[in-house]
Amino acid sequence: MVTHIDDLPNELLNQIFLRLNPLDVDIARKVSQRWEVVADETVGVELYLGRRSGFLSSENLDWHPLHAMQTEGISKCCISITSTLSLSDDDEEDPQMIQTKYPVFWAPFLVKSLTLYGGISAPYFSRLMSPLRNLTELDLHISALSTLVKGQVKACGDILDCSSDHLHTCISPRKLRSLKVSMKGFEFWHLQMLRPSKMCRCIENLYDILKGYYPLLQRFELGFPFFWDKESDMTKALSQFLHKHHKSLEHLSLEFHFYWRLEDKSFEELSDEDMNAYADIYELPELSEIMNLKLFNIDITDKRFIVPSIFYWEKLMLQQESLEFLKYKSGYHCTLPKCLIERNCHTLKTICMTVRANSVLPVDCKVLGKCLHLERLELDGGLRLIHQVLADSRGPHLINADSLPQTLKTVRLCSIYIDSSAAEHISLELERLKTLHLEDIGQCDGLGMSFSTLCTICEKKQLDSFKFVTAINEISLDNAKKDWNQQTPFQSLLLILATFYELPRMIKRDVDGCYVAEVSGAPIFPLS
């Protein structure tokens, strides 16, 4: 039997690849599936280039100088540039200097994934991006969008000639599978500090990127501040983008945080005219094509307002047929979408929603019982809002808890009144449950978890962690106080905590399986 190159273990094949020039590795990875795997391990260097970005300051990363890209075979890279690095009119038009100041990738074919943070100018963006024909993942931080200024730089020779006015034409669409616009580390005060003109530029640049067509795009994620006076435009731009990509797109995630107006008016001063301006959102064309999304995540949470565009996104959600991950959070609490869940019951693994729950229209768990693979269920009822208007304390707002699927591993229920038997079923009868969080589930009458259930949970030691906030039934607590003498010290301690404080999050200790409380400030507070 002749020994073959595939008889070498991965480490040795890898050693051979390490000696190769990155361009040759890129060819070698096309030889066979195994070579591809080994080669990907070889040139998968992730490099952080440029200045340490303030948005990533909490992470301890190894930043390399920008010019490292001229010598390293980089396949994955994150670039952040100092803001001074943009040419002005005073700069000498020396091509040599431009070369050193604006380096490009040595082996552009290798670059698969690129993350951009602030400081990059539009012409440099074009120069850097255009050769990246194999780019599959592009992640633009909001800070990068704010510095990409079109036509800001006078063209210097051929090198920085920005041949096109559009950003999206610089991105090679051929292989792009994932496009993200993120606002990692971007806080509210950043938003307050930004001049409206700069924020406008961000938005325009976002629209520009959205104008592109990327035939293989599977994943689109957007994290962005929400602007009331731009909502209509933004929804239109997004809907057109989705329209174009409905065939390939599988993962859609839109998260809007921080509510703001570009013009310097506070929300409360919204006039009727302003409101009329948003009305045309209702006239958006409906998506006639069915999108085959696996992941659907819309998060537009604002406690004060219902955002008009949410109805558009809700329609999109209700069309889906093969969802695995469903997350839908907004100020508007819809009823649990039964038809949608029934249609997707064979694929759904995660449901995370804000739902409307009251005693007239309770959340019916029957439909959830059809989901054979459901592992995570998070429901947030609109109770706190309702509380202010009418005291709907009759409950329960969740019925048929006994039909919840046994596949559940994580359950989190907030602001939904649950009666004691349902709470008992959820916490004790689900065999695979590992994490449980119940908050604001009612405490009067028959509502809330009874104290004995809490004690059983602690004895059973099935859960890895649990947290109950205003969730223990008051009557059962009173009764437990009467039987004070018969309790173990642990139960007494639980009782004290449940009566006077909210129960801290409890985590199972690996050593002996006992629960310890996680108390902020103190390392761990032993409670067993």
Next chain:
Amino acid sequence: MALVRVISSDGAAFLVSQRLAKRSGKLKTEIETFRKSSDNSEAQPEIRIVTIRAEILRLVLQWLQQHQNDPVLPANQNEQDGRGDAEMGQSQWDRDFLAPMDLGIVMELILAANHLEVKGLLDITCKLVESKITGRTVDEIRTAFKLKSDFKGNEEEQTRLENRWCVEN
């Protein structure tokens, strides 16, 4: 001169000097363990290498013989240094040594050199394989190593397209 018997997987015994054998990291540790476990310090160690057949073991020992006076290369160097050493150490003799071998033998030599921890030999053999990949197209590489593509139809087509990009540029 202290000797050691090195026995191949197919039972052929080679009698070599311990000084030579110790240039292999693996044999060195084996000899030392033998010393520690044996009462008689004069006894001749016997080492069985179950993964390497006689023909290959002979080649390894032949290479060691030729290079017995080279400075010992420290193990665990990073690849960059390794590359430099290999170029430096590749003599005419090495080239003649490797020239008549087919790739199957070279692969066995790589495995043997790796197992016996002979860094110099591992370097030159890997370099030989590297030279068979450098500057070739995917199809040429497959022919050279008698590999078949196991990508599925669509992927294969895409791969070809990708190659064209690379070749054009």
